[in-house]
Amino acid sequence: MELDRLQIALRRRTPWEAIDLGFVIARRWFGPLWRLWFVGALPVGLALFLLGGPESWWVGLGLWWCKPLYEPPLLFWMSRAVFADQTPLREVLRQWPRLVAPQLLANLTWRRFSPVRSFSMPVALLEGLSGRARRERLRLLGRNQHAATWLTFVGMHLETVLELGFFVGVYAMIPEELRWVDLDELFSAPGRIGEWLQLIGGLLCMSVIAPFYVAAGFALYLH
Template sequence: MELDRIQVALRPRTSWEGLDLGFALARHWFWPLWGLWWASALPLALLLLPLTGLRPDIWLLLLWWMKPLYEAPLLAWSSRALFGRVPVRGEVPGLLRAGWRRWMIPLLLWRRLGPRRAFLMPVALLEGLSGREARQRKRLLNAGDAAPTWLTLVAYHFELVLWGSVLFGVFLAVPSELPRLDLAEAVTDRESWAYWISVLAYLLAFSCIAPFYVCAGFALYLNRRTELEAWDLELAFRKGSASRPSRASLVRSAGVGLIALALLSALPAGPAESAVLEDPDAAQRLIQEVLESPDFGEEREIWTWGPIEKPDPEPEPPWISSERLEAIAVLMGHVLRAALMTLALMALILLAARILRDRRGGWLRRLSPPSAGPSPVRAALPPDLDLGRVPERVRAHLAEDDPRAALALLYRASLRHLAGLGLSIPEGATERECLALATRSLSVQSLGPVPRLVREWQALAYAHAGPTPGSVERLLDDWCRWIQSGPAVGETR
């Protein structure tokens, strides 16, 4: 990704700050995203209308199920606009084809009800991953909090709120002398014209929520990538190296400053004015005079005419009647029942997925023979890593002018020593995640030089700012004292 062209500030954000960023982007781009949504959904809606036999309930259900087809063009548009390349009108057909790819099949079948759809869609659409790589990538991204799931639940509730608001708005906009919208028929009788108005209102509702849902999921994805890959550090290092002045310019600036200082010191000094002390009593007297003025204290008695008899109470509006209140209560009951059934269904699906995942892990453990091999942390290290020979090998790398290999060896050896101290490090963890695990589990004395080593390694890996041999030597000395102060894992010789 071209991080230098991104239009937002890259920094570590909480999940809720990421959602706020996505909503702000959706407000800024709402009209082009909303038009793009209708450009992708309207042709399909017109095609499905005769295929469903003009059944409004089936027609709306199919349009709702195919939501990912309309969300993919919005994600493609947002990803380009975020990096300063706002798509023009000629690129719209290419954006509309973004949803008609092979990777869309799972989102329309077994993953359609997944609560993290907007958060995980960039893995296939933007990164182009599929198969095992996509599953590993999604597993790594999902290791965060539950904000993507909450985003989906809140988006569905806002669709219901917006749909109900449109229905009530249509109901109240029609004068009482004319035939009004029957709210009960709007949700129960699919043969009535009121049901079609209800269906179109719901279609309008999820067309308005779609830009916010897609942009918020994309912002959560960017926030997770920033956390995993330290995009903020990489961009800061790039800007720092680009804006660092040259040695010649520093010398010129210092010379100009010294000359200006010498000229200013030769100027005669002006007379200094003495400070005048104010009298506190005089200030209090002035405040009292101001408060006693008529502007600050004046009472007036005003008489007005009023009716002697109390007015008769106004009659209730004709549209408030027991029949209409009963219809509204029935409507709210249907809406509440549908919402509860939806929540119960999603809870059952999540529970079944969790049970199947746990059972599958148990089955795999029972089917596979017990392994006496090394732990994932040890298996990820070279078999010839001997903590006793690490200082010798680090100095050999420094003698060969290879500080990257020296720091990499120190980092891997530190992971092995942390594992020996009882720290469980998952396979594929980033530097920041390893440091966070160690900080939560160990004391400051047990960490030793690990935080400084991680900072040096990130500066070298992301900004290509290599350390000096002296700093590596000091790190090595601290590392040797740290190793001698605690237990290490068994070395493989």
């Protein structure tokens, strides 16, 4: 570990200060982090859209459920960027299967509802721990898990607010004389328009929150 190349100041921080540091990291490298997330999520979203049939709500649920497929590459890239090594995005894409595959079944099933997911992800991905070793390591780092829970709770609600704002914004831009449905009927608009809006809104809103969520969890892990 080349500490002289470290791009962040190492000092003792409270969990909330660590989250703030994570937000600073996300703002600094938002562009590449956003692109990494979107490149991973877009194919999944399109597949869900094509396979979802008339039940458009499956698209949003599927995008949310599959987040463990899109988030590890962001963590991998950040873990090197903080040491002044900004791995080319093409290289990260080549390593995507290796980054996502370990513990994927657990991440998509019983761990999917873990409120400390952002905090525990570095233990599995960066340290390569699983099973008992992973549990012991998380227990050792446990003092930051309360903050990680709040991070997940707030992030989830921010995504919801952003997506609602997206729908309201789209509806507000439609001239009143051209509004063929009410706002509450926009989800089920004819011709799969509602499904397209859910897909686009879900992708955009999740992609805005994801870099901050992953970076804040990484910063909690570091401190």
